Amino acid sequence: MPDSLCGTWDMISNTNFEEIMIALGISLYYRKVATRVKLRKVIEQVGDVYVIKTLSSVKNYIFSFKIDEEFDEYTKGLDNRNCKSLVKWEGNRMVCTQKGEKKNRGWCHWIEDDKLHLELYCEGQVCKQVFKRVA
Template identity: 60%
Template sequence: MPASLCGTWDIISNDNLEGYMTAIGISPCLQKIALKLKLKKVIEQQGDKYIIKTVSTMRNYTISFRAGQEFEEFTEGLDNRHVKSLVTWEGIKLVCEQTGEKKDRGWAHWIVEDKLYLDLYCDGEVCKQVFKKKSAKGETN
């Protein structure tokens, strides 16, 4: 069984976000703002339903899904596209494949030791993010 993704996670590294944002069609002006944001992930599980919140001072994005069930997703506040998403477990990785206007689009979350890894990919560009879990006191471990 994969490690639990649940918790609050603070970003500690963010590689190639600009390339990924260009691939999904984010304007250069919004890219400049987004590159300065400190992201936080809040991941919850309620039975077989996952809720992943991406939180920043500019904009928040929430997705909820059940692994193995395709669903319609509107990426409001990101690139504002309608996509069909399917999230599945592939070993220790929670992987999302999104079909729509953009080719080879999706993401993967997984945990190694005390870090949450997230790869965001679209049209050959990959953004690699790493998060560190916050303690119960609100401090990053």
Template identity: 65%
Template sequence: MPASLSGTWDIISSVNLEGYMKVFISPSLRKIALKLKLGKVIEHQGDQFIIKTTSILRNYTVSFRVGQEFEEFTGGLDNRHSLVKWEGNKLVCEQIGEKKNRGWAHWIEDDKLHLELYCEGEVCKQV
């Protein structure tokens, strides 16, 4: 069984966030987004997850069951359906929509939450 992802997490490092955002966010919104300090709260019971990403500007909550496709509401950014599954110790999401090869993976390493975001060849890694 993978380690529990539940908890409250603050981002301490981020690599290539701007490159990742270039795929789907305008330059003016990217400038704002790059200055935000993000936090994450993950609640997990069985196959049910609630992931809340927080900032002073905007909060985003996604709720899903592992193995069941769901529609994400992204506030006008894009339209997509997602499927989350366990791949070893990683919680992996495939996002199907307007952008190709898009998704993310969360896992615990050295008592830190890792997140890899990818879309159309751009990859952002956060701890």
């Protein structure tokens, strides 16, 4: 069983964020605002449903899913697109593949050195974020 991703996590680093937002087609204005915001990630598991909350002082994004079950996702507040998402465990990594307008889009969460790592990818760009657990 993978390490539990559940908990509350504060961002400590965010690499290549603007480039991933450009790949997603996010406007210059929103990119400039978003690069200044520190994110808090809350991951919960209720039965077989995971809930991931990405919280900030500007916008919040919350979605839920079951592992190995494709679902319709509307990325409201992010890039406002509809996609089909599928989350699976690949070893100790929670990996999401998103099908829609953008190619090679998705994300991957895992725990390493007591930190939550997140890679976001879209059309050849990769953003790497690292979070520390909130005590």
